[in-house]
Amino acid sequence: MNTRDRIIFLLVIVTNAIYNAFMPLHEDEAYYWVWGKKLELGYFDHPPMVAYVSKLFSLPGDNEFLVRLAAVFCMSVSAWLLLRLVKDAFSEQVMSVTLYVTLASIIVQGGFMLMTPDSPLMLFWALSLYFAYQYLFNGHKWAAWLTGIFIGFTMLSKYTGILLPIAFLLFMLSTDKRKLILQKEIWIAGLLALVAFSPALIWNYQHDWLSFSFQFNHGIAQEKTFHPEYLLEFIGGQVGIFNPVFFIALLIFIVGQHKLIRQHPELLFMLFCFLIPFAFFTWHSAFQRSEVNWPAPASISAFALVGYFVVAFNLKKTLYAGVTLTLIIMALIKFPMLTPDTLTPVKLLQARLVGFNTVKDQLDPAIRLEDYDYLLIKDLHDADVVYELRAAEKSMIVTDSRFSQYDLWREAEFKLPEEKWREMLADPMIKFPMKNALYIGSADRGTQLRSLFTEVNLLQVLRYEDPWVAKTYYVYSVNN
Numbered sequence: 231m232n233t234r235d236r237i238i239f240l241l242v243i244v245t246n247a248i249y250n251a252f253m254p255l256h257e258d259e260a261y262y263w264v265w266g267k268k269l270e271l272g273y274f275d276h277p278p279m280v281a282y283v284s285k286l287f288s289l290p291g292d293n294e295f296l297v298r299l300a301a302v303f304c305m306s307v308s309a310w311l312l313l314r315l316v317k318d319a320f321s322e323q324v325m326s327v328t329l330y331v332t333l334a335s336i337i338v339q340g341g342f343m344l345m346t347p348d349s350p351l352m353l354f355w356a357l358s359l360y361f362a363y364q365y366l367f368n369g370h371k372w373a374a375w376l377t378g379i380f381i382g383f384t385m386l387s388k389y390t391g392i393l394l395p396i397a398f399l400l401f402m403l404s405t406d407k408r409k410l411i412l413q414k415e416i417w418i419a420g421l422l423a424l425v426a427f428s429p430a431l432i433w434n435y436q437h438d439w440l441s442f443s444f445q446f447n448h449g450i451a452q453e454k455t456f457h458p459e460y461l462l463e464f465i466g467g468q469v470g471i472f473n474p475v476f477f478i479a480l481l482i483f484i485v486g487q488h489k490l491i492r493q494h495p496e497l498l499f500m501l502f503c504f505l506i507p508f509a510f511f512t513w514h515s516a517f518q519r520s521e522v523n524w525p526a527p528a529s530i531s532a533f534a535l536v537g538y539f540v541v542a543f544n545l546k547k548t549l550y551a552g553v554t555l556t557l558i559i560m561a562l563i564k565f566p567m568l569t570p571d572t573l574t575p576v577k578l579l580q581a582r583l584v585g586f587n588t589v590k591d592q593l594d595p596a597i598r599l600e601d602y603d604y605l606l607i608k609d610l611h612d613a614d615v616v617y618e619l620r621a622a623e624k625s626m627i628v629t630d631s632r633f634s635q636y637d638l639w640r641e642a643e644f645k646l647p648e649e650k651w652r653e654m655l656a657d658p659m660i661k662f663p664m665k666n667a668l669y670i671g672s673a674d675r676g677t678q679l680r681s682l683f684t685e686v687n688l689l690q691v692l693r694y695e696d697p698w699v700a701k702t703y704y705v706y707s708v709n710n
Contacts, residue, residue, distance in 0.1 A: 231313065231322075235329055239309070242333055246342040247302045249564060251295035254587040259345050260617035261610050263288070263297055265635065267622035272433025274441050274635045279354075279387040280347040292620055297345055304349040305341040308356035308530065309333070315360050316534045319367070319496040321541070328537030330549060334556040336471045337529050348526055351387035354380050355394055355527035359503060362398055366407055367496065371415050378419030382426020389430075389445050390507070390524060395423070397506035401499055437638070444633075454517050464515035467522030468508075472529055475552035476536045483539040497538065500531040508532075584699045585614040586670070589692035597668065597689060597705065599624070604664060606679075606708070608671030610634040615670050615703070628664070629671075629678040669706040676706060685709040 231239070255263065265273055266284030273281065287300035309332050317325040332338055341352060357380040364373035384391030402408050410416060424431075434442050469477045484491070484501065491497040507528035511520055540549050599605060605621040607613070609631030616625040626643070627636040641647055644663050669679060679686045690705040 231325065231329070235326055239329060239333070242342075243302060243306050246339075247295070247299060250298035250302065250343060251293070253294060253298075253343070254583055254585060255294060255297060255614055255617055256344060256583055257585060257611045257614045259297065261613035261634075262346065263292070263617055264613055264622045264625060268639065270433065271429040272437075272441055274437075274444060274633070274638055276347045276388060276445075277386045277427075277430040277441070278433070279350045279383065280345075283350050284345065292617075298343065301345040301349040302342055304353040305338060308341075308352045309338065311356040311360045312530055312533060315363055316537060319363065319500075319534070320538055324534075324537050324541045327540045327549060328533055330553055331473075331476055331536045331540070332533045334553040335473050335476065335529060335533065336556065336559065337523075337526050339556065339560050340471070341526070347388050348523055351384060351391060352527050352530070354384040354387055355391065356530055358384050358394055359530060363499065365415065366398075366402070366410065366499065374413075374415035374419045375422055378422035379426050381419070382423040382428075384527075385423070385427045386430055389442070391527075393507040393510055394503065394527070397503045400506060401502040404502070405495055405498065407495075456516055457518075458516070460519045461512070461516040464512065464520050464522065468512075468525070471522055471526075472532070473552050473556055475548060475555055476533075479539055479545065479548050479552075480532055480536050483535060487539070497535065500534045503531040504528045504535065584694070584696075584701060586612070586618045586672075586701075586703060587614065588694035588701060589703055590618050592690075592692045593670075593705070594690055597707075599668060602666055602668040602707070604667035606667050606669040606671070606706075608673045608675060610636060612671050615672075619670075626667070628667075628682060629675040664708075666707070666709045669708060670703055672701065672703055674704045676704070679706055679708050683708040683710060 262280045262284055265278070265281035266288055269281055269285060270278060272278050283300045283304070284297065287296050287303070290296060309329070312332060313325050313329055316328045341349065358377055361373040361377040361380060364370045365377060381391065381395050384394055399411075402411055430441070434440065472480075484505075491501055505528075508525045511525045514520060539545065599619055599621055603624070604626045605616065605619060605624045606626055606628055607615050608629065609627060613625075616622055625636075626640055627634070628640065646663070664683070669675065676686060676688065685708065687707045688704065689707055692703040692705065694701040
């Protein structure tokens with residue numbers, strides 16, 4: 231990597247880290263921050279790696295800079311590993327172009343900004359990709375063992391990490407690398423992957439495979455009814471978050487140069503690691519609405535394919551157009567004052583970060599959290615209330631909401647199974663086993679609270695409004 235590329239790479243890393251310090255946490259980030267304060271072998275919504283990484287980076291303190299520094303670290307190392315891989319597989323020129331393709335992807339720019347399970351997923355996916363290449367193409371047997379460990383950590387980040395070893399296997403079966411399948415290194419790697427993934431296996435065994443079941447039903451449609459609108463929505467989202475210019479270039483390369491790709495095992499390796507996850511999620515998006523970020527790690531090898539295509543066919547204008555487009559988009563997203571009011575989608579995207587941080591200062595100083603045993607919130611989407619008040623250990627949900635890790639914490643805290651809790655919500659004669667608590671939520675849950683507690687007092691209503699978003703938070707004290 232030449233000096234110019236190093237400076238630009240470092241500049242992107244540093245500016246994102248600094249920018250993140252001044253941006254409030256998204257509700258999902260706050261939810262995973264709470265996980266980091268309550269470490270377990272697994273969680274209902276996802277495997278535990280995001281909690282472990284969040285905990286590690288929050289050890290010096292709890293603030294937006296440190297929470298998101300984990301995301302910046304994961305994305306930076308992922309990009310660096312990809313560049314090392316591309317230099318080894320192709321050339322330094324392709325590596326240089328791949329750097330700009332990678333940094334000019336909306337996926338990567340978004341990954342720098344948000345700390346979610348996708349952050350460690352991208353990191354360990356890249357590590358698995360890098361060391362798998364070292365084993366398959368350079369013959370380093372020790373690399374197979376590291377690949378196994380990092381595949382386990384990939385699945386410990388998100389269950390969809392299982393798609394990467396499937397891509398490796400299909401690539402090997404499709405080439406002369408198939409003979410390696412019988413070598414002991416592959417089987418040792420598989421065993422190491424299971425060991426690395428074992429925390430999630432143990433947790434699911436202890437909880438009747440609850441997380442596996444939830445994610446399977448969440449991500450895969452049980453009824454195969456074709457929904458073309460879901461498919462088009464998903465594909466459109468992929469074009470947008472990858473980078474429209476580079477996504478089109480990628481499709482042209484895959485379709486138009488398929489013979490060239492088949493002749494170069496390195497290109498075929500990258501293609502399998504992109505195409506298998508992407509095809510899997512695209513197929514399922516035809517039957518059930520799918521999130522655009524689900525195939526995000528598949529983009530890592532896709533960046534390499536685009537970089538190779540640009541260099542091989544001297545597509546400098548394509549590179550410049552893609553980079554320019556991302557610069558414009560990210561400037562509009564990151565700096566609201568530059569965004570015209572006519573760009574409603576951008577404004578609404580910015581509004582998603584507006585939460586309890588906007589009304590926290592309105593909270594009556596006489597309301598002291600230390601006077602209460604628990605902080606109650608509406609549902610997991612109010613986790614930003616917990617973060618702003620730094621009350622992870624006190625936080626709890628007792629009103630009706632979508633099932634989440636909080637339900638398991640409540641059951642463990644009060645030895646109250648889900649069925650008994652539902653019965654309590656339905657029967658006002660059955661009271662909740664909690665002495666006193668403070669409820670702060672973005673919905674008025676006064677009626678439900680009165681069915682659970684003998685004394686319920688509305689203390690405050692906190693409001694925020696601008697042309698694009700309105701937020702209201704209700705503050706109750708509850709007793710007995």
